[in-house]
Amino acid sequence: MYDDRELILEAKHVTREFPASNNRTLLACNDVSLNLYKGKTLGLVGESGCGKSTFMRFLVSLDKPTSGEIIFKGKDITKLKGEELRQNRQHIQMVFQDPSGSFNPKMKVRDIICEPLLNFNRIKPSEKDATAKKFLKMVDLPESFADRYPHNMSGGQCQRVAIARAIALEPEIIVMDEATCALDVSVQKTIIELVVNLQKEKDITIGFIAHDLGLIQSFAHEIAVMYLGNIVEVLPGEDIGKNAMHPYTQALQGAIFDLNMDFSKKIESIDSEAPSPLDVPPGCPFQDRCEYCMDKCRKEHPKLVEVEKGHQVACHKFGQA
Amino acid sequence: MALLEIKNACISYGSREIVKDFNLTLEPGQLCSIVGESGSGKTTVIRAVLGLLPGGGKVTGGDILFEGNSLLGKSKEEWRKLRGTEISMIFQDSGAMMNPTRKIGASYVEYIRTHEKDISKQDAWDKAVRMLERMRLPSGDNIMRSYPFQLSGGMRQRVGIAMGMTYEPKLLLADEPTSALDVTTQAQIIRQFMELRDDFGTNIIMVTHNLGVAAYMSDYLIVMKDGLIEDQGDRDYILHHSENAYTKMLLDAVPSLGGERYV
Numbered sequence: 001m002y003d004d005r006e007l008i009l010e011a012k013h014v015t016r017e018f019p020a021s022n023n024r025t026l027l028a029c030n031d032v033s034l035n036l037y038k039g040k041t042l043g044l045v046g047e048s049g050c051g052k053s054t055f056m057r058f059l060v061s062l063d064k065p066t067s068g069e070i071i072f073k074g075k076d077i078t079k080l081k082g083e084e085l086r087q088n089r090q091h092i093q094m095v096f097q098d099p100s101g102s103f104n105p106k107m108k109v110r111d112i113i114c115e116p117l118l119n120f121n122r123i124k125p126s127e128k129d130a131t132a133k134k135f136l137k138m139v140d141l142p143e144s145f146a147d148r149y150p151h152n153m154s155g156g157q158c159q160r161v162a163i164a165r166a167i168a169l170e171p172e173i174i175v176m177d178e179a180t181c182a183l184d185v186s187v188q189k190t191i192i193e194l195v196v197n198l199q200k201e202k203d204i205t206i207g208f209i210a211h212d213l214g215l216i217q218s219f220a221h222e223i224a225v226m227y228l229g230n231i232v233e234v235l236p237g238e239d240i241g242k243n244a245m246h247p248y249t250q251a252l253q254g255a256i257f258d259l260n261m262d263f264s265k266k267i268e269s270i271d272s273e274a275p276s277p278l279d280v281p282p283g284c285p286f287q288d289r290c291e292y293c294m295d296k297c298r299k300e301h302p303k304l305v306e307v308e309k310g311h312q313v314a315c316h317k318f319g320q321a
Numbered sequence: 322m323a324l325l326e327i328k329n330a331c332i333s334y335g336s337r338e339i340v341k342d343f344n345l346t347l348e349p350g351q352l353c354s355i356v357g358e359s360g361s362g363k364t365t366v367i368r369a370v371l372g373l374l375p376g377g378g379k380v381t382g383g384d385i386l387f388e389g390n391s392l393l394g395k396s397k398e399e400w401r402k403l404r405g406t407e408i409s410m411i412f413q414d415s416g417a418m419m420n421p422t423r424k425i426g427a428s429y430v431e432y433i434r435t436h437e438k439d440i441s442k443q444d445a446w447d448k449a450v451r452m453l454e455r456m457r458l459p460s461g462d463n464i465m466r467s468y469p470f471q472l473s474g475g476m477r478q479r480v481g482i483a484m485g486m487t488y489e490p491k492l493l494l495a496d497e498p499t500s501a502l503d504v505t506t507q508a509q510i511i512r513q514f515m516e517l518r519d520d521f522g523t524n525i526i527m528v529t530h531n532l533g534v535a536a537y538m539s540d541y542l543i544v545m546k547d548g549l550i551e552d553q554g555d556r557d558y559i560l561h562h563s564e565n566a567y568t569k570m571l572l573d574a575v576p577s578l579g580g581e582r583y584v
Contacts, residue, residue, distance in 0.1 A: 047503045047505055047506070048473070048474065048503050049473075154359070154360075155359070184358045184359055184530045185530055185531050185532070185533075185571070185574045185575055185576070186358055186530075186570060186571055186574040187358070188574065188576075189573070189574040189576075192583070193583065196583040211503045211504055211505075212504050212576060213504070213578065214504075214575075214576035214577050214578050215576040217576075217578060217582070218576055218582055218583055219582065219583045237582070238582065240578070241578035251505065252504065252505060253578060254508070255504045255505045255507065255508035256504060256533075256576075256577065256578055257507075257508075257511075257531065257533035257534045257536075257537050257575075258533060258575075258577040258578060259532070259533055259536060259560060259572060259575055259577060260577065261537070263536070263537055263556065266512065266515075273473060273475065273476070273506075
């Protein structure tokens with residue numbers, strides 16, 4: 001089904017360790033390999049602290065991995081420096097979780113949207129007004145918003161402006177870090193619709209971080225589930241809900257409050273919290289919360305194995321023949 | 322007799338009327354949810370019940386009755402007897418309500434000793450630890466010795482619930498208790514709320530913007546918009562029989578597995 005897809009970015013064996021107190025290391029990303037395809041959405045799902053934001057920050061060069069490479073346009077972007085790095089930034093843009101926190105509170109919306117364009121000399125200062133209006137229209141905001149300050153807008157409106165700023169440079173990839181989780185569910189829906197329409201129009205690749213499987217399945221082409229720094233399952237977006245295999249993915253599914261669910265049934269969810277990434281146990285990272293845990297899981301780290309086309313699982317239960 | 326009765330309450334901040342003609346009758350054993358978008362006045366309503374309206378906020382009309390007695394015009398001393406023991410509240414981020422420079426133990430012991438003047442510090446500490454462990458927090462002692470920022474969001478929320486439930490209040494008000502949490506943690510906390518009702522017989526009023534969560538938990542739902550009650554009814558009515566366009570819009574926005582796909 002994905003034969004027509006065009007590889008745009010390739011992350012190979014990316015690992016990131018942070019130094020912690022007492023000579024320990026915090027393993028935020030452990031050997032993560034993911035691909036982004038042109039015009040497709042990759043959803044990265046996991047609990048807080050599982051390393052999903054850390055990984056996405058590499059793509060926008062906000063941080064560098066300890067080892068591994070990220071290939072974009074034939075170059076390893078983790079090795080870029082100086083002017084080359086600056087020029088590369090216009091191809092990959094980001095939308096942050098807290099919309100108002102990512103704006104300078106003293107700048108008007110017009111300046112916010114046009115700043116990246118001015119930085120790369122794409123427009124002259126005299127064209128600012130017309131450009132800002134063009135982009136506001138694109139994200140379904142009235143033109144009069146150009147004169148507003150961030151504090152005069154609601155969360156959803158701020159997020160629209162943040163999207164306008166991200167698409168202003170016509171990037172090939174946009175990374176969205178929980179871009180909707182601070183919003184009401186009703187506003188969340190309209191933002192997702194906007195993002196999907198922009199993607200279709202401009203053929204943008206999107207890397208979307210979320211913790212809600214219900215949300216991500218509505219618009220992601222491919223979903224990667226992350227747990228304690230490891231990718232535990234990669235599967236096509238439409239397969240989630242019926243074909244997810246990893247016990248962790250199934251636990252995430254069980255935690256969704258669905259309107260069609262059986263209300264008399266007790267909500268199923270894993271009880272304990274994720275262990276600290278400071279002392280990841282040897283073997284499978286999910287062993288202590290998994291109901292199918294076997295002896296092998298405590299000793300051997302499961303590798304991602306392709307179980308069917310486009311579907312990879314890292315679990316000893318599957319495919320380790 | 323209804324446990325809580327709100328009759329035609331109008332609430333204003335300064336001269337702006339935020340909530341108009343709000344009515345709610347909570348029968349004993351009921352779990353009620355108030356649903357609406359940001360700015361619809363849902364938090365204002367439950368803050369008014371506990372007399373916690375921020376500066377300038379006032380109930381300008383109607384009445385709020387708790388077990389038949391009006392809550393309006395209570396003195397500071399009367400409120401002190403009521404809050405925590407009869408009615409308590411859980412906030413969106415329980416970490417933010419705790420003093421960040423004091424350990425949880427210090428805050429919790431102070432809280433208990435405010436309500437029980439003659440309890441010793443050691444007894445208060447033990448009581449707190451027991452309560453934390455009842456809320457499924459492992460090693461309560463450790464938690465008492467931590468600062469709020471050392472705990473994860475879900476753990477902080479459990480500490481908040483433990484504190485709120487210490488005196489087994491008849492009425493628990495929860496203001497978006499799971500909005501800042503992961504879906505997995507949200508499921509754990511929601512399950513805990515349901516158990517509170519079974520174990521302690523607590524009545525809960527829950528404020529949320531997620532109709533999916535509200536529908537799972539509540540017997541009765543109130544949909545608010547712009548300070549007015551837009552729609553109300555039991556779960557079956559709201560989910561399947563409501564003709565209200567706004568309710569339908571909210572229902573439609575809940576992300577679900579196997580739901581609509583845009584791609």
